[in-house]
Amino acid sequence: MSEAVALPVVRAVLFEDRAEVEREVRVRLTAGVQRLRLGPVTALAADRSLTGELLDAAGTVTDLRIVRRWTPRPTAPDEEASALARLVHELTLRHAAAVHDRERAEARLAVLEQLRADVLRDIAESAGAGEADPDRWSRALERADSAHTAQSEALDAARQGERELAARLREAEAAAEEAEDRPLELTAHLEAVVEAAEAAEAVLRVRHLTPCALWRPAYRATLDGDWLRLEREAFVWQRTGEDWTGVALDFSTARPALASAPPELLDDVLVLRDRSAEERRTTEVDLREVAVQDLGPGGGETEVVPGVDDGGEPRRLSAPVPVSVPSDGRPHRVVLGEERLEAEVSYVCVPELSPLVTLNARFRTAVSSSPLLSGPVDLVRASGFVGRGELRFTAPGAVAELGFGSEDAFRVTRSTVESREAGTLTGRTTLTRTVTVSLSHFAPPGAEPVPVTVRERVPVSELSTVEVRVLKDRTTPPPDTHSDDGILTWTVTLAASQREDLVLTYDLSAPRSVALAP
Template sequence: MAEKTEDGAIPCPVTAVTLLEDRAELSRTAVLDGGLPAGTHRLRLGPVGPLAVDRSLRAELEAPGAGADIRDVRLVRLYTPPPEGAPGPDASALRHRVHELGELMRRLEADRDRTGARVAVLEQLLDELRRDIAESAGAGAADPQRWTAELDRAYDEHTRHGEAQRLLLRRIARTRTELGSAREALDAAEEQPLVLSAFVDVVIEAGEPLPEGARLQLVHLSPCALWRPAYRAELSADGTSLALQCDAVAWQRTGEDWTGAALSFSTARTTLAAEPPLLGEDVLLLVDRTPEERKTIEVDLREVDIQTVGPAGDGPAGPSAASAAALALPGVDDGGEARLLVAPAPVDLPSDGRPHRIGLASATLPATAEYSSAPELSALVTQVARFRNSTGQVLLSGPVDLIRGSGFVGRGELRFTAEGAPAELSFGSEDTFRVTRSVEESRDTTAVTGRTVITRTVRLALSRFAPADAAPLAVVVRERIPVSEITAVDVRLDKERSSPQPEGVDADGIVRYDLTLAADDRRTLTLGYEITASRSVAV
């Protein structure tokens, strides 16, 4: 039989852990070193964390060639007096004070014993000196100078240690009084809580003796443990590569430390019911429109986020307010498919409730960096790196620490990115650039046709304040124009009032300018477009 603990139980340490979104599945292994004789045996394993979920507990016996079955397995919880020693971090200040005074009292009593022993030795020395003086004087071998020197030195040491002993006794008396008062206050204020501990009782029925080295495997769920993905991205100085470190941040407060455990991180949601949601009634009403309403089409400007598969979606101007709120490590976004990530080596994870970062994988990916500006969203010019996920695994949504040549530049968010999908990260602003934006709008309605023409002119002023020897930098400026969803409204780019001409306009209305600015260079961009609506459209 394996060596038992102080509680008389067989040790059953945690060997493997699968961390879920809001709980953990723990695997334990108990080794029966001496085997078991034939018959029915009740074994107590543990201790285990008291937060273990009873209904999730299951056991399996690994004993090749042995005819043995597990008849029963259950959790047993006990309240025991707290162990001797320093109080825990959750103890009250008064309890900590009592512990400190008790430790001080023990140290003072040890000093008292040592000082008393020195005083006793000095008193014995004085007695020996007096006897030596008497015997030498009777024998006629007087030596007054030696006797005086030895007596003076012995009396000085005896007086010094005697004074130290007196002061120490006074301090012990004061400390004993203070400790008694503190203990009385503690007894009146609170009661020492009992400690909850848990064990696993297993009933094994063996038809024949179990061989030496048989193992018992226990698996159960435990709350107060979770994980979230996190990343660290470092952009190279030339912007052609991106070093991406994929980590898992894990917390646990299950009541027991995990030492040398094989950790796995799963996105499975075991608590979600596999049933479709209840559908509510959707009532549709038909309302007759007036002849005037039939002639009029009401349109309005609608803001729509451009959704794509893979990119971070923060835009070239940096993280949005929504992504900034997501930096608090929300639920794991796995793209709708359960994922399992495995730590490359065993991990020690203490039960302290603090986040611990565990490295999972790292890769250096080819990247393309550019300085990008979206004046409508921000007056900053940011450095954006675009890359494809060639790490061989999906990138779950999570915060990412951004690092470039100047060091840590901030924290962003990496959205869910499939294998081979594109992604982008913003690595902070380039402070040598200044961007200003102004918009002018005019509205004209033709009396004959009733058409409404809205003319808008967007002016952008881009300047760079850098040392004279600074190298020129290429900047991509993106502005947008509305995109019409109906034929009664037409949006047209006015090339005559646009200077310089943009590089192009995509289907989403994003206008792109490619500029190169040297030190102390300034550029002015003018973008004009018209929105034309027919008589039947109210804008």
């Protein structure tokens, strides 16, 4: 089998559940048809997604396939290897060293035997020429015999040590085979059939999809006075079986597998029945929560943020520098860029959701930048890391808001009182609710007054027969703003050790035919 040519990963496009990998290698082609063995590559590569092309040369890739084989894993033990596996590895190394020692001893003994033969030949030639020197001959033979004897003993010792290590290694391997299961590893290579018009050097580019590789957007927001530094990041996971070294990474919001899985059709059974007399006379009304999000200038308001699968435009982000991502299945942070934005910093309190006053920063993204995708945000202030929040989808030029932790100098309490009254003459039922919010500022004497924005809400009626009214004479102080979504806002300035009470009273009025849920 010919030796495989390395085919490294040079670029990877990461999606939400897979990755498109691009590989390149420069090969020497001969005129005609030839077969190339490339790799190793990840065994998870999708066969149907394989594509190949030749660059800088006249030729075509006529066939491209993945060949997978089960092979034993390397014998070198890792951190999780057992003591028996480590013993086998150690004995293997020692046995290889003993074999080398024995081979060196045999080579030295062969040299000494050649030296002894040369001494005997010199003695024979000198005696034939009439130049007798018994003393010199005796000393030379004695040195040669002594060195030969010592080397023979060393060779015997080396052979004995090799035999003992070989026996111990066989026993350890037999014990390891009985006690431990040595799993096989699935390896893969690419076999490409290339047809070239003439002999030349060319770049072979191969692309394929692979699972076990994905990305998610993330951010790091640092608040410095009235400025917000927003760093865009991407977390990358990959467990494809091969490390990516110095790879150009692209991050896409497209979903290539969405069309391959059509939705399952289910039966929707409709049943008709006659309404009862009570149901004809009464209409039941209940409260429901609606999340409203602003998509920016001209975007309007909607419950669902446009995405890739419902009319959104797929985005593709690129890492500024090549990145190395090991195949360990752990998240790796990749910095995509940063921008410095002017922020409107304020203290905000939403008593219905939390009894805390939060430092909020509202900022508007640049119109020319890409949208902010949904993802976690690491929040940093002058004191350091303060927590982690979440950033929703934000269109270019839209306003986003982040909370940078609560302020312990404030205390908020909220209470609700509800009463129900049925009108005898009007025939309408009125549900009155009074919400009282107490806001206190515990600060050292002489501290600067701090403005706090308080937000409350009232229901918004979708029926003409149900009326919702804010009782202005019983709401103190009057709210600064009242949006069409029922959000009321107060801006309260609190000095040190000051307390402020906000009272909101509203009623829901409906005829007797409408049943108001409690």
